[in-house]
Amino acid sequence: MQRARVPRRLPPLAPLLAAGALVLGGSAAAAALLPGGTAGAAPPAAADLNPSDVTANLWEWNWPSVARACTEHLGPAGYGAVQVAPPAESVSLAGTSEGAHPWWEVYQPVSYGLTSRLGTRDEFAAMVTACHDAGVRVYVDAVINHMAGHDNTVNTTYGGSAFDPQGFSYPAVPYGYGDFHHANDGYCNDDDAGIDDWNDKSEVQNCELVALSDLKTQSGYVRGKIAGYLNDLIGLGVDGFRVDAAKHIDQDDFAAIKGALNDTTAEGRPPYIAQEIFPGASNPELQAAAFTRNGDVLGFAYAMGIKTQFQNGTLSNLEGIPSWSLEAASSQTYAMVTNHDTERDGSTLSYKNGGDYTLANYFLLAYPYGRPAVFDGFAWSSRGQSPPADARGFVTDADCASGWQCITRSTGITGMVGWRNATASATAVSDFTATARDVIGFSRGSLGWIGLNDSAGPSTASYATGLADGVYCDVITGGTGPGGCAGTAVTVSGGTATVTIPAGGAVAIHAGARR
Ligand SMILES: [Ca+2]
Numbered sequence: 001m002q003r004a005r006v007p008r009r010l011p012p013l014a015p016l017l018a019a020g021a022l023v024l025g026g027s028a029a030a031a032a033l034l035p036g037g038t039a040g041a042a043p044p045a046a047a048d049l050n051p052s053d054v055t056a057n058l059w060e061w062n063w064p065s066v067a068r069a070c071t072e073h074l075g076p077a078g079y080g081a082v083q084v085a086p087p088a089e090s091v092s093l094a095g096t097s098e099g100a101h102p103w104w105e106v107y108q109p110v111s112y113g114l115t116s117r118l119g120t121r122d123e124f125a126a127m128v129t130a131c132h133d134a135g136v137r138v139y140v141d142a143v144i145n146h147m148a149g150h151d152n153t154v155n156t157t158y159g160g161s162a163f164d165p166q167g168f169s170y171p172a173v174p175y176g177y178g179d180f181h182h183a184n185d186g187y188c189n190d191d192d193a194g195i196d197d198w199n200d201k202s203e204v205q206n207c208e209l210v211a212l213s214d215l216k217t218q219s220g221y222v223r224g225k226i227a228g229y230l231n232d233l234i235g236l237g238v239d240g241f242r243v244d245a246a247k248h249i250d251q252d253d254f255a256a257i258k259g260a261l262n263d264t265t266a267e268g269r270p271p272y273i274a275q276e277i278f279p280g281a282s283n284p285e286l287q288a289a290a291f292t293r294n295g296d297v298l299g300f301a302y303a304m305g306i307k308t309q310f311q312n313g314t315l316s317n318l319e320g321i322p323s324w325s326l327e328a329a330s331s332q333t334y335a336m337v338t339n340h341d342t343e344r345d346g347s348t349l350s351y352k353n354g355g356d357y358t359l360a361n362y363f364l365l366a367y368p369y370g371r372p373a374v375f376d377g378f379a380w381s382s383r384g385q386s387p388p389a390d391a392r393g394f395v396t397d398a399d400c401a402s403g404w405q406c407i408t409r410s411t412g413i414t415g416m417v418g419w420r421n422a423t424a425s426a427t428a429v430s431d432f433t434a435t436a437r438d439v440i441g442f443s444r445g446s447l448g449w450i451g452l453n454d455s456a457g458p459s460t461a462s463y464a465t466g467l468a469d470g471v472y473c474d475v476i477t478g479g480t481g482p483g484g485c486a487g488t489a490v491t492v493s494g495g496t497a498t499v500t501i502p503a504g505g506a507v508a509i510h511a512g513a514r515r
């Protein structure tokens with residue numbers, strides 16, 4: 001079910017009155033409903049953004065493509081946010097050992113200008129406006145731990161800004177040699193400045209990650225430049241940040257940067273923060289829990305655990321998630337099935353896993369752990385491969401029929417975004433039932449029920465649903481449609497439903513999608 005949205009620029013009462021939802025005696029009565037009793041005051045923009053914790057991570061989609069996705073798909077489906085790839089001007093590498101213009105170019109910024117392979121500053125700004133108008137927040141992947149690799153042998157860039165990789169010189173910011181960490185400089189106690197002890201907090205945070213020029217975030221000047229970049233994005237309407245390589249920035253330094261950020265323009269609150277704390281450290285100071293005071297963390301352990309259960313066909317084990325040892329509490333986690341790094345290193349499922357990947361994304365949206373982000377990147381066959389781009393590396397429009405993944409707009413996933421939004425207030429899992437090791441069902445209170453079948457054949461069984469008696473429309477097959485259900489109808493009687501779940505598929509019903 002898709003609900004109509006109120007265009008954000010209408011005065012606050014007009015849509016309600018137009019819809020006949022309120023019958024009032026005139027403007028005085030209407031004014032009494034507004035804070036301060038002032039008719040015609042600017043509406044709180046927050047009311048116009050989708051009340052949803054679901055993000056679509058449209059990784060390396062160019063800005064016009066993100067804008068169109070927000071307007072045509074993400075907003076109408078009820079997504080709360082879209083995550084976009086790093087927007088800063090970056091290196092442009094026509095020839096590398098991984099081919100022309102590898103995807104990781106955008107993780108090597110050369111300035112904080114917004115002329116990039118994903119579009120211009122104007123296109124970025126227009127994208128944010130289009131997404132907000134569709135009810136969708138914009139979260140930016142912020143690369144602030146480092147600038148480009150000092151091992152680059154060319155200094156070509158997408159916006160034309162000059163930089164000197166070996167000289168650590170970025171005149172467009174400007175940053176110079178002294179704004180970076182160097183070998184044995186009193187910060188990085190290492191002879192070649194490259195991190196090799198991944199459990200030494202000082203080395204991990206003050207030395208270089210794979211030759212990337214590491215910013216001296218202890219410097220007030222450097223912190224000011226980073227905060228200036230993020231505040232520029234906030235000024236364009238950006239609502240939050242996925243902080244790249246956050247593990248490599250001292251927690252106190254990032255707290256100081258965060259303290260200098262403006263509130264968001266749309267909702268007037270601090271930007272949402274999701275920190276990339278790559279797992280693997282045994283030193284507690286480098287584990288996710290040591291970073292949550294600065295914001296949420298990416299849910300790597302959850303994604304890896306999901307992979308194991310869906311690949312092994314052991315969905316019954318998902319009942320035990322509350323006892324899994326995960327990075328952080330649900331309220332501090334940005335959850336996912338995959339992202340651009342883990343789909344390449346194979347630590348999580350990806351589009352290459354077919355049905356398991358789709359089913360795992362349904363589960364991500366159904367299960368109340370973290371703020372789920374559904375990923376759509378591009379199809380790839382070699383690890384460093386460029387996104388579809390022109391000869392100069394500028395990314396071409398995302399085409400779902402050619403080269404791009406578009407699960408975020410699929411019927412099943414958009415149905416599940418609606419399901420998650422409709423069940424949000426039922427925060428616990430109930431009625432968890434495993435009718436086989438690879439077939440499960442569970443409820444979210446009295447608001448929704450889902451069944452998932454990871455076996456090779458259809459599975460028919462009876463489930464306690466928690467729902468009121470009636471006929472519901474499965475949202476995986478389209479939810480409600482003209483004159484009934486677009487797809488499968490499910491009858492609940494005495495709180496129980498007998499459901500046939502397709503092989504490798506799911507059936508999901510909620511109180512907001514009844515026939
Ligand atoms: Ca060392």
Ligand SMILES: [Ca+2]
Nearest residue numbers: 190192194196
């Ligand atoms: Ca070293």
Ligand SMILES: [Ca+2]
Nearest residue numbers: 205214248249
């Ligand atoms: Ca660092």
Ligand SMILES: [Ca+2]
Nearest residue numbers: 310311356454
């Ligand atoms: Ca499986």
